[in-house]
Amino acid sequence: MKNTPALLILFAAIFTNNILLSNFLGMCHFLACSRTMLTAVGLGMAMTVVTGLTTMINYAIYYGIVVPLHLEYLMFMIFIAVIAAFVQFVEMFLERFSSKLYYALGIYLPLMVVNCTIMGASLFMIYRNYTFAQTTGWGFGAGAGWMLAAVLMAALRLKAGYANPPGPFRGAGLTMTIAGLMAMTFMGFAGMVSIE
Amino acid sequence: MLFISATVTFVGLLVIFTALLIIAERFLTNYGVCKIDINAGARVLEVEGGQSLLASLIQSKVFIPSACGGHGTCGHCKVTAQSGAGPVLPTEVTYLTRKEIRTGMRLACQVKVRRDVAIKIPEDLLNVKMFSAIVKNTRDVTHDIKELRFQVQDNGGISHRPGQYVQIQAPSPEGPVFRAYSISSPTFEKNIIELNVRIVPGGIASPYLHSLKENDPVVFTGPYGEFRLNEDPAVEIICVGGGCGMAPMKNIIYSLYHTWPLRSCWLFFGCRTTRDVFYLDEYKDLANQHPDLKVVYALSDPLPKEQVWDGERGFIHLSVDKKLVPGVKRQAFLCGPPPMIDAVTQVLIEKGLSPGDIFYDKF
Numbered sequence: 001m002k003n004t005p006a007l008l009i010l011f012a013a014i015f016t017n018n019i020l021l022s023n024f025l026g027m028c029h030f031l032a033c034s035r036t037m038l039t040a041v042g043l044g045m046a047m048t049v050v051t052g053l054t055t056m057i058n059y060a061i062y063y064g065i066v067v068p069l070h071l072e073y074l075m076f077m078i079f080i081a082v083i084a085a086f087v088q089f090v091e092m093f094l095e096r097f098s099s100k101l102y103y104a105l106g107i108y109l110p111l112m113v114v115n116c117t118i119m120g121a122s123l124f125m126i127y128r129n130y131t132f133a134q135t136t137g138w139g140f141g142a143g144a145g146w147m148l149a150a151v152l153m154a155a156l157r158l159k160a161g162y163a164n165p166p167g168p169f170r171g172a173g174l175t176m177t178i179a180g181l182m183a184m185t186f187m188g189f190a191g192m193v194s195i196e
Numbered sequence: 197m198l199f200i201s202a203t204v205t206f207v208g209l210l211v212i213f214t215a216l217l218i219i220a221e222r223f224l225t226n227y228g229v230c231k232i233d234i235n236a237g238a239r240v241l242e243v244e245g246g247q248s249l250l251a252s253l254i255q256s257k258v259f260i261p262s263a264c265g266g267h268g269t270c271g272h273c274k275v276t277a278q279s280g281a282g283p284v285l286p287t288e289v290t291y292l293t294r295k296e297i298r299t300g301m302r303l304a305c306q307v308k309v310r311r312d313v314a315i316k317i318p319e320d321l322l323n324v325k326m327f328s329a330i331v332k333n334t335r336d337v338t339h340d341i342k343e344l345r346f347q348v349q350d351n352g353g354i355s356h357r358p359g360q361y362v363q364i365q366a367p368s369p370e371g372p373v374f375r376a377y378s379i380s381s382p383t384f385e386k387n388i389i390e391l392n393v394r395i396v397p398g399g400i401a402s403p404y405l406h407s408l409k410e411n412d413p414v415v416f417t418g419p420y421g422e423f424r425l426n427e428d429p430a431v432e433i434i435c436v437g438g439g440c441g442m443a444p445m446k447n448i449i450y451s452l453y454h455t456w457p458l459r460s461c462w463l464f465f466g467c468r469t470t471r472d473v474f475y476l477d478e479y480k481d482l483a484n485q486h487p488d489l490k491v492v493y494a495l496s497d498p499l500p501k502e503q504v505w506d507g508e509r510g511f512i513h514l515s516v517d518k519k520l521v522p523g524v525k526r527q528a529f530l531c532g533p534p535p536m537i538d539a540v541t542q543v544l545i546e547k548g549l550s551p552g553d554i555f556y557d558k559f
Contacts, residue, residue: 061209071202078209085213092224099308103285 006137013141026117040154044147055139353386362418375401380443438532466512
């Protein structure tokens with residue numbers, strides 16, 4: 001894994017190995033916050049920043065502290081603590097500078113602490129033995145990939161709002177079907193780049 | 197050894213994160229001192245930024261009505277924000293009409309003071325004060341309604357208009373909350389506040405009020421309410437109450453006959469059964485002194501065989517329809533459950549009242 005360029009990993013994480021549509025991580029926020037474009041873009045940006053920066057911090061803590069002290073079994077707890085602290089910071093930041101987005105995201109902002117995308121990005125970075133540069137590309141790519149999927153979903157749901165689907169498909173049914181079709185579409189890219 | 201290093205590492209990391217967050221909080225949530233301008237300079241407050249507008253106003257002794265304690269669930273704390281309040285939040289949208297949003301109306305409990313703010317509130321609210329009182333006496337008037345009389349401790353008492361209400365402070369597990377109750381004592385009793393409180397099992401304020409004993413202290417803010425009695429003695433006053441919506445009627449009627457002994461007034465009161473009837477004897481006494489007071493009580497449930505009842509039967513709006521002749525100049529005050537208010541309003545409009553002369557209190 002040493003030779004893949006970081007930029008390629010960034011690209012792959014967004015398009016070919018989209019963490020949401022190929023690993024199905026971060027589904028709850030994806031379904032809940034793709035109702036409007038504002039929340040999809042807002043949470044997408046927050047996810048990109050949080051995923052990117054927490055994977056970098058986790059990389060530094062993992063290889064700087066955890067591995068030398070042989071505390072690999074504490075990895076999950078430490079990663080969660082880092083993510084929790086970082087999400088707190090993002091919450092304060094958003095409340096100060098964009099209260100509209102802060103209230104629009106509501107409970108889903110603090111719930112980012114338990115978002116699978118963010119945790120998954122940190123764990124994949126360990127299991128795939130990325131270097132620091134690759135980690136940076138991977139972290140931001142995973143977040144941006146999530147954002148891409150959420151924005152596409154918001155656009156489709158906006159369009160579906162004007163459609164007249166048959167009764168059983170209304171609401172969650174249609175959303176899940178769209179998510180499945182999107183995942184199948186993105187599957188077409190699978191295998192183009194190997195980043196594992 | 198391994199356990200110690202693990203514990204120390206983990207706790208150390210947590211301490212570092214906490215310290216970083218505290219530092220970030222210092223910089224991110226510090227808004228300094230902000231000015232709140234009320235009614236274009238009528239009052240200017242200086243408050244510490246970062247709190248909700250409602251909390252800042254209450255801290256500076258400007259009492260905006262609020263029943264839920266600032267949780268954004270009652271929609272009472274509406275103020276018109278002229279500048280500095282930021283965009284309307286999703287938590288407020290359900291409580292504001294489109295017209296209100298256009299005029300800049302906001303819920304004071306959801307607006308956070310981050311910079312200088314200019315707001316407009318009804319002039320009356322600037323006169324609202326906090327009062328302390330002690331319980332003078334209590335009396336059960338029906339099986340579930342208690343009459344409480346409070347002796348106001350502040351000098352000069354409380355001056356209010358008939359039909360206004362106060363907000364009683366009641367303890368709750370999440371800190372003190374305020375609940376609105378109409379004043380039933382007449383306006384000329386300056387040192388007395390009387391309330392009719394129906395017990396709501398599982399409620400917050402009514403079990404507290406029902407548990408009060410003589411000489412217990414209570415705290416309330418007031419007076420609130422937009423109702424203004426028509427000062428023209430030729431205008432007939434119509435009071436329609438239902439359930440426990442008696443308090444404002446009692447206040448209006450007693451205050452009315454204190455000022456205008458010959459004024460024409462109708463009291464309609466709807467109950468379910470005879471055990472819900474209260475104050476009927478007092479009103480009969482008053483009607484003997486003032487023949488222009490007409491009192492009509494109606495029972496909506498079927499009457500059991502062994503009971504006698506010489507009043508009206510059926511829902512109260514039917515009695516209103518039956519007794520009132522159209523074409524008289526009138527002002528009406530309604531208090532009771534929403535379906536009753538809607539039905540009575542329709543009847544009164546048919547009788548020739550304009551909607552502007554019908555005041556109501558839905559609960």
